[in-house]
Amino acid sequence: MSKKASIVGAGLVGSLWAIYMAKKGYKVDVFERRPDMRRADISAGKSINLALSDRGLKALEGAGIGADIRNMAIPMKGRIMHDNKGNLTFQPYGKEGQAILSISRGGLNAKLMDLAESHEGVNFHFNAQCLKVDIAKAEAKFRMDGKESLVKSDLLFGTDGAFSAVRKSMMKTERFNYSQEFIEHGYKELSIPANEDGSHKLDKNALHIWPRGQFMLIALPNLDGSFTCTLFLPYEDERYGFNQLSNDDAVMGFFEEMFPDVIPLMPNLLDDFNENPTSSLVIIRCFPWTRGGKVALMGDSSHAIVPFYGQGMNAGFEDCTILNQFMEKYGEDWGSIFEAYEEERKPNADAIADLAMQNFVEMRDLTADPDFLLRKKIERKFSEDYPSLWMPLYEQVTFSHIPYAEANDRGKMQRAVMDEIMKLDQIESRWDSEEVMAELRRRAESLPRL
Amino acid sequence: MSKKASIVGAGLVGSLWAIYMAKKGYKVDVFERRPDMRRADISAGKSINLALSDRGLKALEGAGIGADIRNMAIPMKGRIMHDNKGNLTFQPYGKEGQAILSISRGGLNAKLMDLAESHEGVNFHFNAQCLKVDIAKAEAKFRMDGKESLVKSDLLFGTDGAFSAVRKSMMKTERFNYSQEFIEHGYKELSIPANEDGSHKLDKNALHIWPRGQFMLIALPNLDGSFTCTLFLPYEDERYGFNQLSNDDAVMGFFEEMFPDVIPLMPNLLDDFNENPTSSLVIIRCFPWTRGGKVALMGDSSHAIVPFYGQGMNAGFEDCTILNQFMEKYGEDWGSIFEAYEEERKPNADAIADLAMQNFVEMRDLTADPDFLLRKKIERKFSEDYPSLWMPLYEQVTFSHIPYAEANDRGKMQRAVMDEIMKLDQIESRWDSEEVMAELRRRAESLPRL
Structure with a gap:
């Protein structure tokens, strides 16, 4: 008989993870507090559209549904900045052909539920409010159709967002670290x-x-x-x-x-x-994310971030990629899977939380700053000439699968290098000269390789 | 008719604050989850004795009960370090005559309750578990004697410790920042x-x-x-x-x-x-501490720290001193009182939380380090010769009323100065020479005055 996995929260991460677990042979039930969004007109109280990028796409592809999703989206190749007078400036996000995808949150969520339900036999239960979870036993109590019922599972995943009910029960377990910062x-x-x-x-x-x-x-x-x-x-x-x-x-x-x-x-x-x-807008951090090889938090329930890097959903989807990798490594040894998962993901979740706050400053302030725009131009030219030596931070985060913590560290080293380059004489006019590029190359060669 | 103040938690801070409020003419009720510790043998689940120092004493004196408490304590003039071989080293905490006071938590708590009850007419309710608080209305629901009752007050104070029920209700209000770190x-x-x-x-x-x-x-x-x-x-x-x-x-x-x-x-x-x-051992941080001029957190419920600076109780008692100062400034304008209180106290609570963690390293590690002990000797000699130029950090925290944040900042500047002094040639043998003291004086004069 196949093992039973319960997933609390039918949002983006929960619906995608249901597909992963079903494909691995688990009997999957998903419990969602709200009514079925495919029948009711609800926005889930969150932003209407989102930016999907490489990390999210990889997770969708890992579930075999990348193509289904891609054609629901509009590619955005860069930023267009509007100044006070209506002047526009374009800044590409990456190299030729790279783009982030604007996609409807509701449309994507509905599609994931459809695919989970019709192709993978996942069972969705709506209007099912999680009242509490016995973390040691992976037993969850729900209020469904006006009455309470107890659901027992071999594994329970909390994908119920920044104000997670599963995490609230986990907070009552020993020595649980937690912060919420608005x-x-x-x-x-x-x-x-x-x-x-x-x-x-x-x-x-x-x-x-x-x-x-x-x-x-x-x-x-x-x-x-x-x-x-x-x-x-x-x-x-x-x-x-x-x-x-x-x-x-x-x-x-x-x-x-x-x-x-x-x-x-x-x-x-x-x-x-x-x-x-x-x-x-809230930033949630906590640890541990798992208990006893039975219960795990994923997505916003374990690491809610601000939206300014467009990475909230992507980071949650990457949790699926990583957790799936450890399932492939450790089979059904969920103690080892969960331990490896939280050890791997926690520093990366902390890094993207920090990066997202930094990118807020960049978006609202620096994108109108000539010095900042010049830096970006220099970095872009250099990384096109020497792609093995330099990948701008934005590309590392958005168009690569480099762990967020590593991208954050390398981004800081790159910023220190660029601080020196910007001090060069007449950098405004000489920025694309051979000497400037040679100096940048000399410095870039001392950084850890990509 | 006098206004009604409810205090949740009859621990050290709650019992002391009850005296302050009663003295100001409020009708004060204190609700405590546990039985009366004066009748039952309970330890409140916490350490048996504590170090009382100047900040705590000032708050006791502000309530007119300093003398009652002093003779319940044993002065500790310094640290005695025991090495692996049983050798002892003494290090004074402050100047001649300065000491911290070892006092029984239970004894002090009982005494504060006695004084509040018999001298100030404070009403204590035991076995009263706070179930929840309507923060906007300052209405608290308690379970007392097996039944629930609703208590309405003009003001409600949460002095119910690191796992505060009042704070738990406050967490449900908008944009409440919170962290718990074990x-x-x-x-x-x-x-x-x-x-x-x-x-x-x-x-x-x-x-x-x-x-x-x-x-x-x-x-x-x-x-x-x-x-x-x-x-x-x-x-x-x-x-x-x-x-x-x-x-x-x-x-x-x-x-x-x-x-x-x-x-x-x-x-x-x-x-x-x-x-x-x-x-x-947990560190709790949160903000805001007050809502609507009606509800306030004090002591561990708003800022629980680790015990390594002996300042947990002292910081909670200092909350009473400061809140009382703002009552004297703003009369019954509790909106202004609470706003000034949380603005003043929050950075100081954060500072003592950091200082307490740093002092753990000092206590467990540096107290056995000859370099560290030499630093302390140099600082002590210099501060005795030039008291207006230098007060060692420990004394600022323990034997002064300098706000914690200011002490922390000055402590960092002093450490940077001492780093330079420790680099002087043959400092081990010349540490008390005129030249070393002159050099230290030159550097100390550039620091902000005490």
Whole structure:
């Protein structure tokens, strides 16, 4: 008889992991607190679209469903920065042919559930609220259809997000380290609808950013011609904070001052602003992620991060890749699998949490800084000439499978090298000269190899 | 009619704060989960004795009860270090006449409750478990005598320790930052009984330390002639961890190797070791500490630290001093009082949390290091000659009311100065020479004044 695995949370990571476990021969049940999103119109309370990149794609391919997902997405080849006067600057994310994929969270989630259900025989239970978990026994109590029921399994996975019920039960076990840290910014979703002919009002193959120092607006394209926009702004600030935007005049005045080119693109600005909630952003860290070879946390339940590197989903999907690798190594020795998994993933989760906060500063501030843009140009040219010596940090994170912690470490060394290069005489005019490239090469050769 | 203040937790901070609030004219009720410790023999699950120092004393004096407490304590003038061969080294904590006070936790707690009850009319409710708190309304639900009851108050204070129920309810409010971090060491209490004539088996006016690098044993004197000892040891280690001490032979072998001079002093070593639990050590940080001018956390519920600076209780008592100062400044404007309190205290709580971890390294490791001992001697001599220029970090923390964060910052600058001094030629022999003192003076004069 096949062993039984229960997964708490039918979000992106839970639905994908269900496919992995089913393919390995486990009998898989997924329990989800909400109704079936494929039947009800619910947004899961989170952002409408996401950036899928190489780590996420690899995990989808590992489950044999990469092709099913790719054609649901719009490639974004780089950032387009919008300044106060409406001037645009394009900055590619990677090399020719590289792109991150804008994809609908709901569409992707529904597709993963469909594939799990119809191809792999996974059983989904909706409106099933996890009340508590006996961590030592991997027994979970759910409220389903108004009554409580106890579910016993050989293995239990908590993929129930940043405010995980499984983790809450784990917190009551001995010496469990935990932190939740809310950043000072909140976010609000807005939208740019499609043109009447269904086309996009802005270049659809880019992620648009309106960087304004302490805050920013971004826009990601949807397949239907619209863009989903997100305003990231401090909750409280003396000049520019959500606290200052308490009436329509204040909102319009703020947009006229800061995002004048956006106003004609957003006919529903005030309605969106008033109707959509202001949501918070939290960083969750904890350890251990597993207990007794029976229970494991995956995705946001173990490592929720801020969205500024577009890596939240990708990191969660990479958990599946890594956990699957250890299943292949250790068979059914779940004690060893879980130990190896949490040892491998924890430093990488911490690194992407830090990188995501750093990238917030880059997106909202540095993308408008000439010095920063010059650095990026120099790095790009050099890495094209010497790909074995230099991969810009963004590419390491987004277009490679280098562990996040290693990328973070190498990124710091590269920044120190670039600090020196930027001090060279007349770097603004000589940046692509042979001497500058030779100097950069000399320094790059002393770094650990990729 | 006087306003009503409820205090959750009748521990040290709760009992002291009850006195402060009663003196200000509030009707004070204290709710405690445990039975009345004055009637039952319970240890509150925590260490048996504590080091009371200047910050704690100031808070007791602020409540008019300093003298009541002082004569319950034994002054400890410094550390006595015991090496592997039984050699002793004495190191004073401060200047002549300065000492920290070894005091019984239970005795102090009982005394504070007595004073609150009999002199100030505070009402204590025992066996009252806080189930949850409606933070916005300052309404708390308790289970008392088998039934639930709702308590409404104008103000509610959570002094219910590191695993606070009040904080647990606060965690459900918006954007509450929180972390709990368990260190790798656990602790176990042991004891050195009095001699038959009631005298102490070791010098009673000192804190005894057996520093052994990654771990240590300490002993604090009790009034009855005994010492309470605490072994701090990693939970898991390849050589020296609680995991290695699973039978009597292993325990005896460990003590024979590491603490041979202690064995004849501990006739009940094996019984104590087997009967007393191995307890964990946690660092709790959170913010905010207050909500809506109605609810506030104090003491360990807002900032639990490790015990290695002897400042846990002192920091909690200092919360009372500071909160009382803001009551005197803002009257009954509790919104302003609480805002000023958390702004003032949070950085200081973070600083003492860091300092306490650093002092663990100092106690278990550096106290056996000749270089470290020389530094201390140089600092001591210089600070005696130039008290306005230099107060050693330990004295700033223990014998002053300098905010912890300021002490921490100045401590770092002083360490940098001492790093330079220790590089001087032949410092071992010349350490008290005029030239060395002149050089130190030159450097000390560039630091911010005390």
